[in-house]
Amino acid sequence: MATVTSRDIQEIVLKLSSDKAKAREEGIKLLSTWLEGERSVGFCKYIRQNTAMLKPNEIPHSETWPFLIPLLTKCVSLEISASKRRVPKLIFAKTLRIVVQRAEDAKFSGKGMLLLPVAKLLFNHIWDVLKDVPSFQSEYGIILRHLLALRHYQFHMRKRVYCSLVLLYMEKVETNLSGESSAQLNPKEEVFRCMLTLHSLLENPPGDFPDDLRDDIVKGFVGILSYVRDEGKISRKLIECINTYLLRDGPNLGGQSLEIHDVVKQFLFRCWITTHDRSLKDSLVLYARLQLNLTRGASDGSALLEQLLDVIGKELDQISTSCTNAPWSETTRDDKGGTLTSSQYGLVELAALVFCRACINTLKPPQHEKRARTEHAAVYIKEGLAKGKWLW
Template identity: 70%
Template sequence: MVISRDVEEIVLKLSSDKARTREEGIKLLNTWLEGERSIGFCKYLGKNTAELIPDEIPQSETWPFFTNMLIQCTSLEISSSKRPKLIFAKTLRVVVQRAEDDNFSGKPLPLLPVVKNLFNHIWEVVKNVTSFQSEYGIVLRHLLAVRDYRFHMRKDIYCKLVKKYMKLVEDSWGGKNDNQYHPKEEVFRCILTLHALLENPPGDFPHNLREDIVKRFVKIFCFIRDEGKISRKLIECINTFFIKDGPNLDCESLEIHNAVQQFVFRYWLTTHDRALKDVLILYARLQLNITRGATDGSILVHQLLDIVYKELDQSYISNANVPRTDATKDDKFGTLSSSHCGLVELAAAVLYRACTNMTKAPSTEKRVKREHAAAHLREALMKGKWLWNASFCFLTRKYHTRISKDIFIYWFEGICTSFQRILNDANMVHAYDGLLWTLRSLQELSSVLLSDPKLKKPPSSSCLNEFDCGWQVVWTCLMQGLPLFSNVTPVVDAAMVLLGNIISNDLIYTCVVPQDVWDLRLFKQMPSVSVLYFISCYFSKKVSQVSG
């Protein structure tokens, strides 16, 4: 049982004028914060804190009061000792963590009465006491994560903290700070705090801070040479900065890119760190969005185009040699991982920019001739590579209103030319990734070419003939191939939706469904939604009456 006298004893020692007595108070407080005794002690303080009314001065048996006491004790320890004892910083960190623990806090935002004072104290300590920076970094990260706390931080304190932590990171590589050795873990924790600051600003970034952040990132990446969790976290910091303040950066983002690009393009394709590759992909997507209207943006597009080509090619991993019966059991077949989602979204954005805005390569480019991005994409679609088709689906869905219909027909004709081979290859090796995403690409095309108001103008008669013939090829190939992949559910579903779209949009003149297709088990058993869609489209059209 915790009684008032126990708390009073701690408070009495902490409020003493003598340094030794205050240290004894810190040690006594720690005995109550550790082990089984801590549960009752923390709940006791939490209960009293919950009874506080707004704007009330916290009494001595509450979390805010103890936090203020520790702020005062730590400040006195720092001012009176050349080597302040780390126990003061550790105790403050533990008190903040215990106060914020839902099991002990007693009320939401228990430290709200003292949080402004706490932020001010953190800055005063961080700028002067190197040995306390690690513990106070944890406290700062904890407070920043709470929205209602961070908005009580003064903007000038926030700016000073950002600049301080960026300088700490820079100095850890730049050989400054009296040539002190900086352990990697210490540097990493410093970057964690920097990331928390960038992720949780108390409002908009001030203009002068924005300029300083850009300059610091440029300097920091002059020293980054190797991959690892430190460099990965630094890229995450840049990504967070772009997310929070990207629209205000304009060409300043390219200053960062000039410093970062050597690291980015050195490790993008060679790293085995999936997390690093993901943050690099996100970096490229954000950078591309920010530089959308920049005059130098085409250089970035050229750089990313080469990377995207290689990434989509080398990431071509299909379920080769997997029996069809096993493929149907894999619930993840045909779904994109979060990593692949990021990649195909980037690829779609890069391909869109390259197909619509890019002219000639910059004069510094060594290669004189470069195949146009639209032609390169067509070749990849004709090969049935699944990641290329997944990227094409994203490209079509997101950018179809900004791309000429003629280009979509150009891509469609390429797929149709190779569709029979794509289907045969899939059935031969029982690897259906490429076929599945090709079908999804055709689904997107069937919607875009005929449903978008901006794309309803009929093409020329020559294109119309080729256009109709292409859909007829798709229909015929699928009718022949369905019996061979009828037990691969995701492929069947994609095929049924596509065939239903072909019927409902009158893309071919005669829809012939052979009897051996109707005899397939997928029509005999309880049909899926996609099969029902195909059946409803088929029997709702007059054309079905002449087929059988």
């Protein structure tokens, strides 16, 4: 295994710092060779040791990550500027992505948080590239998700950049779902990758969600949901995104949470009983609990409660009749009366919440909606128990 030396690093830095495009590309290729295979371990450990020795206020020297990464972002920007009539070369984005991953990988770099000094610069650079260079979207999406997954890094992102990224990815998802995108890639895979990044953004905001972003997020979800018809990994990830947002910012939404539900409900109640996707079912159960908690005391919450009362009753009946008809179950019940799986436990908790709320409140569905069941919730429970169905 080749051992990296200071001279090797300086050769890379010299080429990357050149004002000539050809030399910079040679530098990128040379750096890439050091990031491949066994050579990568020694290279990254060498850079890590130098980075770890930096004092808090010390200016990073050329053999540290905080020096190399800004140099790489500059190379990427220059490549983009020089590519007005052609697609920028992907090796620039790919190399930056590998460097960021290696710099924060314990296997290669040991001590973490080595990129904190350049985190703000990286987030700014990511936004500048993503908004203008579609061909770099895949690599830069990975970089963004990687940084967001690192503890404390999101707090170094400017709120303006965060808001712009959230809206960008919501727009990308909606555009691809609507069929208006001109992307050459598989549109479903493109949507899913965008959804992954959107989920990471919603899960890791740089503090509280800005007030002026709230309306746009709700409108974004409403727009995206208008194109979701079938169950699958895209719809599952979308419900996860909504759940994450409701968990993070739900108490500040007020009646806007019901704006989301107005477009979710058709998909939710269509798939609830029929889906074979246990993860989707679990996400729908969590969604229902979140919405119930957010609409507590709200005058419009009675419609949601009525809808859930009906569908949960059917679900309990279906599982009780035959566990084989509940494909999202993990195990079958035993002869003594049943052992709850984690998914069934979540359903039973939701059922308890729904029936408790229904017994306390007088259900008053909107006049334009026909009530599916007129009995009081307590009567509904009594009927289920009288039939001897185990989940009841």
